[in-house]
Amino acid sequence: MPRPLNRRRAATAVLAAALLAPLAAGCGSGEDTADGGAGSRVRLTVLAASSLSDVFKTAGAAYEKEHPGTKVAFSFAGSQELAAQVRNGAPADALVTADEKTMDGLGADTGKPTVIARNRLVIAVGEGNPEKVRGLGDLAEDGLAVVLAAPEVPVGRYSRQILDKQGIRVKPVSEEPNVRAVLSKVELGEADAGLVYATDADSVPGKVDAVAIPDAQNAVASYPAAALKDSPHGAEAQAFVNWLSGPKAQKILRAAGFQQP
The missing domain is CATH 3.40.190.10 (Periplasmic binding protein-like II)
Known part of the structure; x- marks a missing residue:
């Protein structure tokens, strides 16, 4: 009697495994994996x-x-x-x-x-350049609200580099944590001008204008x-x-x- 019982149990286990195999194969498809296997992402x-x-x-x-x-x-x-x-x-x-x-x-x-x-820097100004900013020297004018990125930010470091090279002293009304924050200040009219990358000024056409900075006065960002x-x-x-x-x-x-x- 023990042997037939064992055979029945073994047969039941094999049948269960056969029934579960297709289900197991389908589990986890489309999941993120690192091994590059079939269906991995x-x-x-x-x-x-x-x-x-x-x-x-x-x-x-x-x-x-x-x-x-x-x-x-x-x-x-x-x-x-x-x-x-x-x-x-x-x-x-x-x-x-x-x-x-x-x-x-x-x-x-x-x-x-x-x-x-x-990339290179430009002076971002309000649409139509209402303050008539023509170049870096104008950023030192009294009454002009200029915003720069903080010194530890790459664009902030580049900004001070080109201003120092020209002997221009600017007192920013704020120092921002990244270039997009500088752009936003100008776009929203909270600043008259700001130094940003050329590509950032180009990203908001119709909202800000860009005043070009001559290559001899500019910095190249890598x-x-x-x-x-x-x-x-x-x-x-x-x-x-x-x-x-x-x-x-x-x-x-x-x-x-x-x-x-």
Whole structure:
């Protein structure tokens, strides 16, 4: 009697396993995974400088179309804020800053950086330039409300660099945490003028005008990109960084007004 019973139990177990196998095979399909297996989907978190907010949304969509197994999520902030997040261990896969100094300070946390674009500064003024700002020297005029980014922000550092070079002393009415905050102050009429990247001024046509700064008086901003060493998706993060230097991404960056690396 014991043997027939064992055989029946064994047969029941085999039958149950056969019935459950198709269900088990279907579980978890479409979930985020890191191993690249069938049905896997990798989510990359990219920390990026505020001045890349618009162009990277376009670039991210293009990358996802070319790489259907990858989802790219961006977190935009001033480069100094992004650096602090990396040092504090924020979960992320890649980093793009608006200056090489900030990136170089994170050498222990990143792979080898690659400059993907460059930018220049302009003077953002209200639509129609109501205060008739013609150049950097006008920013020192009494009664003109000028806003700059804080000194620790790349665009703030570039701003002071070009002003100091010309011997121009400006007392900003406020110091902002990133370039988009400077642009917003001018756009909303809370400041008469502000120093921003050319691409930022171009991002709000009909709301602000841009007064060009001659090359001899200007500064060139570089945008390095690097994969983060602690990324759980190291290969995919590096692939995205490499793609940013490729023809598709470079075409998108050029169309947005960024200059060649």
